[in-house]
Amino acid sequence: MGRQILEIKNLKKNYPGAFDLSIDSFSIGSDTTCVLIGPNGSGKSTLIKLINLLEEPDEGQIIFNGADILKSGKEKPLYRKMMAAVFQEPLLYNMSVYNNIILGLNLRKIKIKEKKQVFDYLIEKLHLEKLLLRNPKSLSGGEQQRVSLARSLVLEPELLLLDEPLANIDQLSREGLRKDLFGVLKDMGRSILYVTHDRNEAMMLADYISVINKGKIEQSGSRADVFTKPANEFVAKFVGIESLIEGIVIENKDNVCRVKINGSSIFAVSGFCPGQAVTAAIRPEDVTLYSDETVGPGYGPDSYSKNSSALNLLEGSISAVQDFGFFKKIEVDCGFKLISFVTANSIERMGLMAGKRIKASFKASSVHLFEK
Structure with missing residues (x-):
């Protein structure tokens, strides 16, 4: 400064x-x-x-x-x-x-x-x-x-x-x-x-x-x-992050962690070591939702990569839709709560509603870990 x-x-x-x-x-x-x-x-x-x-x-x-x-x-x-x-x-x-x-x-x-x-x-x-x-x-x-x-x-x-x-x-x-x-x-x-x-x-x-x-x-x-x-x-929470997910680091390769969460796992760019208990914070605007069956190659837990732009891909069902006018807040149950902001046009185009099965993706670099 x-x-x-x-x-x-x-x-x-x-x-x-x-x-x-x-x-x-x-x-x-x-x-x-x-x-x-x-x-x-x-x-x-x-x-x-x-x-x-x-x-x-x-x-x-x-x-x-x-x-x-x-x-x-x-x-x-x-x-x-x-x-x-x-x-x-x-x-x-x-x-x-x-x-x-x-x-x-x-x-x-x-x-x-x-x-x-x-x-x-x-x-x-x-x-x-x-x-x-x-x-x-x-x-x-x-x-x-x-x-x-x-x-x-x-x-x-x-x-x-x-x-x-x-x-x-x-x-x-x-x-x-x-x-x-x-x-x-x-x-x-x-x-x-x-x-x-x-x-x-x-x-x-x-x-x-x-x-x-x-x-x-x-x-x-x-x-x-x-x-x-x-x-x-x-x-x-104060800066608007609602997706706060507790887990355990099970692997770290080149500062890309694999974090075990409720039987699933996500990737995060971080220096935490295996065995450490962490909380993963993911901003809602960094979570993208897909309603189709294919979202491209190289996603999911088998795509472990040192590239910080590698995507996490999770499947779940929409548990709640909250209307904020120009956008809606979508709560997805992936075995843990994941929040995404979606425009009203996207809601209509993808037919998103409570109970619908959905895929959610976010970059490893969008996941911030802090000590539990």
Whole structure:
């Protein structure tokens, strides 16, 4: 991630009767967007408040631009001025939209002409041109949040903290604001910590993802690593992997494992050794379904190959079909549960329905193993 603008070490905060926040290590690189995802009540907002010096931890370090800001004493307000935060609920004042947006500049004694270029850019990109003279009380929730975002972004902070800024907005407004906001964030190239429980937002925005649960970081890594190589069962489920299959590694040739599962076996690209108990995680979009009798040569357990693109082929019956509108979730019983996403057109073309016998295939490289 290059230079780290923020480092957290051994940070702890106790909430009696609730949970303990305990972050051993966490960092954000310069000009990097880190998305922190996790369920409600996992500690996401608490971490934002600690970083923004709105709360004090019980122990630990928050190192911002090389300085431990928890020990900065009278300089704490200076460090807070280098950050800006937007929360779920817009906090706007009884003044015009224009005056709300420049409020932070006034408090920092920054002349508007010094920020005119970024001000004009934000007004255009966040579609606030016709709202500048209005009172925030007359705006919709989505419009109010656009004003809050503009007020923070016009400061061009070294670190921007966004705590689920789209969570309380209706779906139609949220989709429009998400598109506009994400475009602005990528254009401005700031260091950003974006908090959400929406994995789709994480996929769209993140350079780097951290998953938090019960006050602890479960996994940090690139978008691809977290979504395709989860560290454990919690992370796998949270990023949308429902096919989690327990088995035993019975063979490994050139880092292609054969994993025994309920009398059957699948291949996976991994370094696990024979005898190790593992969980196989397979994303639903990596599973292809076939209704015909032949799917081509070289498939199945007898096609053992060191080629990571080798396909697993399993037979089973459809145990459930769940409708999600443009696509359907198909649950296949292959002696274990296997999930696939299929378009409505494919459902109709293949005549897929509960009880139908089906074949399912997936690459060995699409199977991620982690220790059971």
